[in-house]
Amino acid sequence: MAKGSQSTDRASIRSLTDIVNVGKSIAADLSRIGVREPQQLIGRDPWQLYHKVCAHDRVVHDPCLLDALMSAVDYMNGKPPKKWWLFTAQRKRVYGERLQTMALRSVTPRRASRTKKRRGQSATA
Helix, strand or coil, rough: CCCCCCCCCHHCCCHHHCCCCCCHHHHHHHHHHHCCCCCHHHCHHHEEEEEEHHHHCCCCCCHHHHCCCCCCCCHHEEEEEEEHHHHHHHHHHHHHHHHHHHHHHCCCCCCCCCCCCCCCCCCCC
16 A cells, blocks of 8 residues: 555555655654554554653653654544644644653753863873
8 A cells, every 4th residue: 555545454554664654764653652554553542652751761752753743643533634743733722732841851961071181181181
């Protein structure tokens, strides 16, 4: 089946990258959290998938990843394919507060890097 196909026969999809809006990078993100088959997206919660990827990678990923996951899950649940950016308004409405809280929690103060030469050390040490 072609990536942009209107067909709703999801059983023929063999690879995550066959799903609209899922390229090598997002397929790798999903694989890191144990989602290796397209059918594993059926019935899944995109927020939980996004949260798992962020937790695994120990970073809050760009919210556009959540848009792409919403698109992929929607598609695998039988909806027609849609571009990921068509999910942005829905993501902001449904997950906006959660994303903001998640981003705020991930911000931790970091110590300034010590680029100054310590007394008694050479610049090549």
